[in-house]
Amino acid sequence: MEAHDLAAVWLTLKLASVVTLLLLVFGTPIAWWLARTRSRLKGTVGAIVALPLVLPPTVLGFYLLVMMGPNGPIGQMTQALGLGLLPFTFPGLVIASVFYSLPFVVQPIQNAFEAIGERPLEVAATLRASPWDAFWSVAVPLAKPGFLSGAILGFAHTVGEFGIVLMIGGNIPGKTRVVSVQIYDHVEALEYTQAHWLAGGMVLFSFLVLLALYTFNPARRKAL
Amino acid sequence: MSLEIQARFRVDRSAFTLDVDLILPGRGVTALFGHSGSGKTTVLRAMAGLERAAAGYFALGSEVWQDESRGRFVPPHQRALGVVFQEASLFPHLSVRGNMEFGQKRTSTATNRFSLPEIAELLGIATLLDRAPGELSGGERQRVAIARALLAAPQILLMDEPLAALDLKRKLEILPYLERLHRELALPIVYVSHAPDEVARLADHLVLLDQGRAVACGPLNEVLARIDLPATFADDAGIVIEARVAEHEADDLTRLEFPGGHIHVSRRHEPVGTLLRCRIHARDVSLALEPPMHTSILNCVDATVVDLAPTDTPGHVLVRLDVAGNPLLARITRRSADKLAIRPGLALRAQIKAVALLG
Numbered sequence: 001m002e003a004h005d006l007a008a009v010w011l012t013l014k015l016a017s018v019v020t021l022l023l024l025v026f027g028t029p030i031a032w033w034l035a036r037t038r039s040r041l042k043g044t045v046g047a048i049v050a051l052p053l054v055l056p057p058t059v060l061g062f063y064l065l066v067m068m069g070p071n072g073p074i075g076q077m078t079q080a081l082g083l084g085l086l087p088f089t090f091p092g093l094v095i096a097s098v099f100y101s102l103p104f105v106v107q108p109i110q111n112a113f114e115a116i117g118e119r120p121l122e123v124a125a126t127l128r129a130s131p132w133d134a135f136w137s138v139a140v141p142l143a144k145p146g147f148l149s150g151a152i153l154g155f156a157h158t159v160g161e162f163g164i165v166l167m168i169g170g171n172i173p174g175k176t177r178v179v180s181v182q183i184y185d186h187v188e189a190l191e192y193t194q195a196h197w198l199a200g201g202m203v204l205f206s207f208l209v210l211l212a213l214y215t216f217n218p219a220r221r222k223a224l
Numbered sequence: 225m226s227l228e229i230q231a232r233f234r235v236d237r238s239a240f241t242l243d244v245d246l247i248l249p250g251r252g253v254t255a256l257f258g259h260s261g262s263g264k265t266t267v268l269r270a271m272a273g274l275e276r277a278a279a280g281y282f283a284l285g286s287e288v289w290q291d292e293s294r295g296r297f298v299p300p301h302q303r304a305l306g307v308v309f310q311e312a313s314l315f316p317h318l319s320v321r322g323n324m325e326f327g328q329k330r331t332s333t334a335t336n337r338f339s340l341p342e343i344a345e346l347l348g349i350a351t352l353l354d355r356a357p358g359e360l361s362g363g364e365r366q367r368v369a370i371a372r373a374l375l376a377a378p379q380i381l382l383m384d385e386p387l388a389a390l391d392l393k394r395k396l397e398i399l400p401y402l403e404r405l406h407r408e409l410a411l412p413i414v415y416v417s418h419a420p421d422e423v424a425r426l427a428d429h430l431v432l433l434d435q436g437r438a439v440a441c442g443p444l445n446e447v448l449a450r451i452d453l454p455a456t457f458a459d460d461a462g463i464v465i466e467a468r469v470a471e472h473e474a475d476d477l478t479r480l481e482f483p484g485g486h487i488h489v490s491r492r493h494e495p496v497g498t499l500l501r502c503r504i505h506a507r508d509v510s511l512a513l514e515p516p517m518h519t520s521i522l523n524c525v526d527a528t529v530v531d532l533a534p535t536d537t538p539g540h541v542l543v544r545l546d547v548a549g550n551p552l553l554a555r556i557t558r559r560s561a562d563k564l565a566i567r568p569g570l571a572l573r574a575q576i577k578a579v580a581l582l583g
Contacts, residue, residue, distance in 0.1 A: 050571070119309065119311070125273075126274070126305065126307040127376045128300055130301050133330070142317060144317075
């Protein structure tokens, strides 16, 4: 494997790790809200979170590109803050991936929170646990399988994305060129040997991830 | 420590209205009895603060946990109360000990009257502490749930049909522990139930709920002996007496004494002097004007008729009697009542065909 292949692998893993971490941080409150709310907005928010499941990545990428571009609201904000423009940078790629992988993290965690039901939290309250305390000491431990599934799916999905990376990140070696794009480049250049190495690696990786998911967490099999 | 519990709740839901105004004694077991849909569980949940009645007032002595007229509502986790639900609802990610320590860790040690070993001993779960909840029987799980609630230093224990999810064997296994709680802990208990047996066995005070309203509230026997109420207990109408074991007789009978007379039952293992609760069903009491001479019925007490009222059983009436200040109910046919000219003030003999000993 050549140096830029390794760089692509490294970049992919870095991107997926950062995105998974961010998704756990931001996805958990969304999942909690969706699982517990009686608000009429629940359906709307749930649908927005699920949009990336059905939209072509190019559509999502297109809008993100426009918003983060020099005339878009996010672009104007980042420029005003002195951060420059996000498209074709690693942070831009992270933001796009967070949106794109959101449902894969939120939905398993939301399902897990819903499965817990009201009762354990009521019991915790009658045992002097504040809502914040009960969230950490009861809800999170009981939803652990959901967190595990969410993290694995979010990570794997980020590793596997292609369209949105091309739209937002382009193809800058060491900065935004991830494995899936690298494979595309190799195939374009008819470098089938290199493409085989990376593609085979991806197949093996994806298989191992799903194997882990199904072995350690058999209940998820139906939901997937 | 004799506090008074004041509970006023009004809940309006589309198909259900709850409107109760209760003053309960701050000691002993108060049973909230009623059929499903009578609102008893809603009252309990409102007391715990798990449901917020739009118009509500709840105070334990001087401690006011809810007073909507002043906008006061203390959230459940800041109320010093314990709740035992119908299902034990143990935390599956914690061991038995972890479950018991959950509330204990969150209360200051100063307010905690009980230690974990003491409570584990009281409820017979000392050997189960390192088990996971999934390894316990239903009865054991419920005992752990009670222990867990007690260790959170409650000033009042709320129990929502804690035996309803258990089969008869498990119920009989757990009832003695509930009686022990009652005897050994100075802790008011509010006990929701729809089982007349449990109420007769455990309660000191009884609140009858029907369609969201409290139709009667008072000391157990006072409520049980009321014949003017809708037939809440129906065929189970009857009263409860506290009797003392007086003598174990030679022919395998035990004589029990209660104010107003004595009754014989099959030999008991309790030592002389023990207080026993007995339940006497109205259907097991018959009346005679003369002291019956040739009869197989052993238990016979002097009584005076207080009042009589129709019952739900066709052709029958319910007669309320006074036995040296204690109430007694008899259910007899209307024909017999007419034949004997049963009327308030009449002195007669009440024959007790059967006594159910509780505990």
